[in-house]
Every structure is written in C-alpha cells, then in structure tokens.
Amino acid sequence: QSALTQPASVSGSPGQSITISCTGTSSDVGSDNLVSWYQQHPGKAPKLMIYEVTKRPSGVSNRFSGSKSGNTASLTISGLQAEDEADYYCCSSAGNHTSVFGGGTKLTVL
C-alpha cells in the first residue's frame, strides 16, 4: 500500500477556487467510490469534509465539493476563506477492507 499522491502545497486568494488532486491506482482510488477528504488545522484532529467521492457530511459548507476521474480524485474549495487554510488529506479504500491516505496538501490562503 503506497500513499496516494497529493501536491505538497496549493494556494489561493480569498474568494478564489482551488482544486487539490489525489492520485492513486486502479487498486485504490480507481476501484470504487470510497474516497474521503479530511481537513486538519494545526494541533487538531482531522475533520471529515467529503465522503464517497462527492458527499458532504451535515454541517460542511457547500463550498467544498469532490469528484473523481479514473484513478484521480479531486477536492475543490470555492470562495476561499481564511479559515480554509489547513492541511487536506484524501483517503481511499485500498482493497481487502483496508484504507490508505494521501501525503497531504497544505493550503495557504494568501
């Protein structure tokens, strides 16, 4: 199980949109629709933002959206706000009921 590939960092200005990619293989990201995204602020536990590729848990802003094409999943944040500055991790099922995380992406709001 190798970690999924995410860009180390992305940045955007308030009000803009950004997209974070998460690339795996046909054995994980490409195998089903079990891809989740987590937001983590410094010193805090991760928070679920997207699950099953496109679904948002109750209470998560509709500025967050997810998609997938082939072996690559994506998280898009629209209308960037200062509070969105955090680390973001994708996570996918990886066969045999296991999971694997991406390496994480640091989002900077300029």
Place this chain on the structure above:
Amino acid sequence: QVQLVQSGAEVKKPGSSVKVSCKASGGTFNNYAISWVRQAPGQGLEWMGGIIPIFETPKYAQNFQGRVTITTDESTSTAYMELSSLRSEDTAIYYCARESKQTTVLTPIFDYWGQGTLVTVSS
C-alpha cells in the same frame, strides 16, 4: 453525541510495546467500525488498521502487519491498539476514529475522532 476519549501520553523505550485505549460514548458500540490512524511529527496521516467490534476480525495495513494488534472490549465500549517492537520512528500522535454509519466492512469514512495520544519512543 458520539465522543471518543483516548488514554494519555506515553513515553516508551525502543523495543517495548504500547497499548492505547479509545473509549466510546454517546451511542452503541458494536456495529460501528473503529480505525487507528497515526501522525508522526510534521508528517501526514497513516492508516494502521481497523475493526468492527461485532465481527471481531481486525484488518491491518501492510506496514504494520505483525506489529500491531487492534482489539475491542464491548463491555466497556473501548477499543485498543497495541504496537510492539517500538522504534524511534513510531513517535507519533495516535488517533482512533469511528464511522457514523453501521457497516459490515471497513471504509475510509471517519466521522468521529479521538483527541489523539502522543507516544514518544526514546531511550
């Protein structure tokens, strides 16, 4: 409201073992998968393994096979993660995380998280 409360920080010697607990409250315990995720200082998240208490059969990440044991005690709604043969690279915050939907298989959907337990491995 589901809450996961983990045991306190630990300092361990290389070669020893550590056992971290995760007590769930605010809902039933048996039908909800619990996973363990760790985060080394300044590093990313790493899935270690998980278990659905009612089925009692854990699944482990390949990187931890043979070194990690995940168990549950349904009588106290507590999950445990034991990591053996500790080395300095195991210094990390260890989180337990639970799904919000009853499931028969482990999924990467972690709705609830414990506060994390810092395990420091040092001679």
